[in-house]
Amino acid sequence: MSERKSQARGERPDYGVDAPDVVRRFLMVGSVAIVLQFAAPSLLALVPVSYAQILQGTARSLGWMGYGFVATACLMLWGSRxxxxxxxxxxxxxxxxxxxxxxxxxxxxxxxxxxxxxxxxxxxxxxxxxxxxxxxxxxxxxxxxxxxxxxxxxxxxxxxxxxxxxxxxxxxxxxxxxxxxxxxxxxxxxxxxxxxxxxxxxxxxxxxxxxxxxxxxxxxxxxxxxxxxxxxxxxxxxxxxxxxxxxxxxxxxx
Known part of the structure; x- marks a missing residue:
């Protein structure tokens, strides 16, 4: 296909995602942490009250960590694109x-x-x-x-x-x-x-x-x-x- 035909068909150059394995790991770890944060209320009902407060704090920390990892992955994707x-x-x-x-x-x-x-x-x-x-x-x-x-x-x-x-x-x-x-x-x-x-x-x-x-x-x-x-x-x-x-x-x- 000629260059002129490529442009007429609306093809766009694709310069790829840099460090794709790093981006993938950030998204995976971040997503798991966010899911665990939202699953925490159901899990807290299954543990003794004495542990509930500790687990609640851990879930909150996991959530913030997860959002941070996902935001980092999004920043890297924006940088690549x-x-x-x-x-x-x-x-x-x-x-x-x-x-x-x-x-x-x-x-x-x-x-x-x-x-x-x-x-x-x-x-x-x-x-x-x-x-x-x-x-x-x-x-x-x-x-x-x-x-x-x-x-x-x-x-x-x-x-x-x-x-x-x-x-x-x-x-x-x-x-x-x-x-x-x-x-x-x-x-x-x-x-x-x-x-x-x-x-x-x-x-x-x-x-x-x-x-x-x-x-x-x-x-x-x-x-x-x-x-x-x-x-x-x-x-x-x-x-x-x-x-x-x-x-x-x-x-x-x-």
Missing amino acids: VGKLRLRDRVLDALPWRGDERVLDVGCGRGLMTAGAAQRVPNGQVVGIDVWRREDQARNGPDAARRNLRIEGVAARAEVRTADMRRLPFDAASFDAVVSSWALHHLAGSDERLQALHEIDRVLKPGGRVALIDIRHGRAYAAWLRERGYAQVRVSGPNFLFLVPTLTVTAQKR
């Missing part, structure tokens, strides 16, 4: 684009940043790479990314490949910009994250831009970029789309 698209556009809109850049999206998942970058380079090319771990994102895979690129109308200038961010299969200085969203923190340790940063630096042209959206390690990325001599290294304020603060790091290679 709405919040991350808004943050992507804010970050990409802040970068200076000529429109003919070659861009790499590291850990592209279902193509969120790949599609966003491709929309900003009508005469350029975007490559997204990933190893497609489904525990990181619901129904993750190259076909899901390609579908989103087709629906967004950018498939002609965007592609996805299976590749490890620690060993990028590209020549040195072959990209004008490198972007990444919520990907580097999935690497096992600081040495592996540094290896990925070295690869990003290797494939980025002098004068090229980098934009990294991630949780936990943003300030460490910024410190590494400064040590490598990058200019205009900036770290955003925290964003709590997925509870753990998300930071955006942008910089320019000298």
Whole structure:
């Protein structure tokens, strides 16, 4: 099906639910706790009066805990469906684009940043790479990314490949910009994250831009970029789309 036909049929891109197992557990635990709270009055009639007050307090606490877990799951779902698209556009809109850049999206998942970058380079090319771990994102895979690129109308200038961010299969200085969203923190340790940063630096042209959206390690990325001599290294304020603060790091290679 062509991109034009996809848009005419009202197809919408689907960039998935991040950390789906975490969201599922929050919903499950929260729902059970709320059910137990509402079941408590019936259960209290079956226990001695001396225990009733203790159980009543426990049921009340379970209820509050349950509502908290469900609210957390809802916040994470909103972050996956709405919040991350808004943050992507804010970050990409802040970068200076000529429109003919070659861009790499590291850990592209279902193509969120790949599609966003491709929309900003009508005469350029975007490559997204990933190893497609489904525990990181619901129904993750190259076909899901390609579908989103087709629906967004950018498939002609965007592609996805299976590749490890620690060993990028590209020549040195072959990209004008490198972007990444919520990907580097999935690497096992600081040495592996540094290896990925070295690869990003290797494939980025002098004068090229980098934009990294991630949780936990943003300030460490910024410190590494400064040590490598990058200019205009900036770290955003925290964003709590997925509870753990998300930071955006942008910089320019000298």
